[in-house]
Amino acid sequence: MTTHPRQPRSPQLPRLLTSVEPTLDAHHQRFGALPEITKPELISALDAARLSGRGGAGFPSARKFASVRGAKPVVVANGAEGEPLSAKDAVLLMRAPHLVLDGLELAARAVAADKLYLYVPAHAAATVGRALGERRRARIDRHKPTVVEAPNTFIAGEESAVFSRIEGGPALPRDRTTVAAISGVRGRPTVVNNVETLAHIALIARFGPHWFRSVGDPDNPGSMLVTLSGALTKRGVFEVPTGALVSDLVERCGATDPKTVRAVLLGGYHGRWIAASAFDSTPVSGVGIVHALGRHECGLARTAAIADYLADQSARQCGPCRTGLPRLATLLTTLAYDSTDHTCVSEIRRLADLVDGRGACRHPDGTARLIRSALDTFSNDIEHHRHRRCESAVSAPPVKDERCSAKAATS
Amino acid sequence: MKSPARRQSRLHIDWTRCDGRGLCTELLPGVLARDPWGYPLTRDGSREPAIPAHDLGDAHAAVARCPRLALSLITSVPKTHRRGTLAT
Numbered sequence: 027m028t029t030h031p032r033q034p035r036s037p038q039l040p041r042l043l044t045s046v047e048p049t050l051d052a053h054h055q056r057f058g059a060l061p062e063i064t065k066p067e068l069i070s071a072l073d074a075a076r077l078s079g080r081g082g083a084g085f086p087s088a089r090k091f092a093s094v095r096g097a098k099p100v101v102v103a104n105g106a107e108g109e110p111l112s113a114k115d116a117v118l119l120m121r122a123p124h125l126v127l128d129g130l131e132l133a134a135r136a137v138a139a140d141k142l143y144l145y146v147p148a149h150a151a152a153t154v155g156r157a158l159g160e161r162r163r164a165r166i167d168r169h170k171p172t173v174v175e176a177p178n179t180f181i182a183g184e185e186s187a188v189f190s191r192i193e194g195g196p197a198l199p200r201d202r203t204t205v206a207a208i209s210g211v212r213g214r215p216t217v218v219n220n221v222e223t224l225a226h227i228a229l230i231a232r233f234g235p236h237w238f239r240s241v242g243d244p245d246n247p248g249s250m251l252v253t254l255s256g257a258l259t260k261r262g263v264f265e266v267p268t269g270a271l272v273s274d275l276v277e278r279c280g281a282t283d284p285k286t287v288r289a290v291l292l293g294g295y296h297g298r299w300i301a302a303s304a305f306d307s308t309p310v311s312g313v314g315i316v317h318a319l320g321r322h323e324c325g326l327a328r329t330a331a332i333a334d335y336l337a338d339q340s341a342r343q344c345g346p347c348r349t350g351l352p353r354l355a356t357l358l359t360t361l362a363y364d365s366t367d368h369t370c371v372s373e374i375r376r377l378a379d380l381v382d383g384r385g386a387c388r389h390p391d392g393t394a395r396l397i398r399s400a401l402d403t404f405s406n407d408i409e410h411h412r413h414r415r416c417e418s419a420v421s422a423p424p425v426k427d428e429r430c431s432a433k434a435a436t437s
Numbered sequence: 438m439k440s441p442a443r444r445q446s447r448l449h450i451d452w453t454r455c456d457g458r459g460l461c462t463e464l465l466p467g468v469l470a471r472d473p474w475g476y477p478l479t480r481d482g483s484r485e486p487a488i489p490a491h492d493l494g495d496a497h498a499a500v501a502r503c504p505r506l507a508l509s510l511i512t513s514v515p516k517t518h519r520r521g522t523l524a525t
Binding site: 200201347349350380383384385 | 449451452453454455456457472473474476478482484509511
């Protein structure tokens, strides 16, 4: 690994979101030129850095590169962000496209890639296209990525949906019996990395694994991008150390008194609800999403609205998901607004177990996880609703129409 | 054909093809039950259930006779729980 003669200053925090403007000049001034790195060097650097994927699954990046087998590998930068509560990938692509493109080029060199793809939503395509133009004129890349537009659907970023879209088909998940590292795009060995992961790789190649590990959770070090939304004074995309506590994110980044927050949804629509009492003991994990539910909002009503959305976003290819998710959404709406009996909750649990793990992708699994966590986190609310009350109204004026008054806004 | 004694076979269901005709659940009652909608439900709760040696013949029959060609027998190591979410 070589460093640039200009010896750029290794950034502390923020690391990824430091660029003043998304130009190549500004990028080089800030971070220096792209270093040369071989596949063994890259894998050992990523291994030493203990970098894990930033798209949600958290798979160790070194292992991902090491497992690529076969001729003419393909590298994909995944910038699809169908999750309505996430904006971090789009913000990164708009503010620091060259970090992502550096990471993609490094990854391509390391695995001797034959084809490169940039899978990004329409609103990021122009910025990315400009950045690619700058790099072509400066002749810094040996590979030429193809930009493929990611549709704005929840499941468009799922790995097999990405392959299908790149091959010219619809962005729908498909059945798989082999891993992507052996058979991905057109049956070729394929490495898919989230765009944030690639940006971290660009920095690790420059400043080394020791620098990377100097912040964050020692077991899963570095920084991560987190999108804050909901009942917070400040919202948006923040770069925080991995392992940061929910309480810190709410208080420091969100500038909000945690007492005004009932719960947060951690990790987005496929994530889990965390009650306010656990904010101090829960680190951010998975995909960086913290969505706050205000004191006067109802978690059951919100979950019903999300389940409705997730049912609608099903690709409708797999029976249990196609049939089970709409039923779950209906039952959750009943639980949030009408139910006074005990059977509703047990029926929801039974159906959540029934859809879990029974699809070509993890959409039913993630939906089941969200719903189970809602039943656990809002168990008091379920009791209140049974008596035609709602916890969100306990500290507020009484609810007039005997219904939960919380608005089921989507963000 | 691979030796069933040495390599454990597992049943893979292509959920994008399956429409719950139920033939597999009749041929492999020890491995598959039926859910309320008619889709196969693995009795051990795994994504790709292991096929006991004495069921291997019926498993091959189920693969061959599935009207939707939704089944396959695989002998590779089980895929770990690779993906917690949709994104990579």
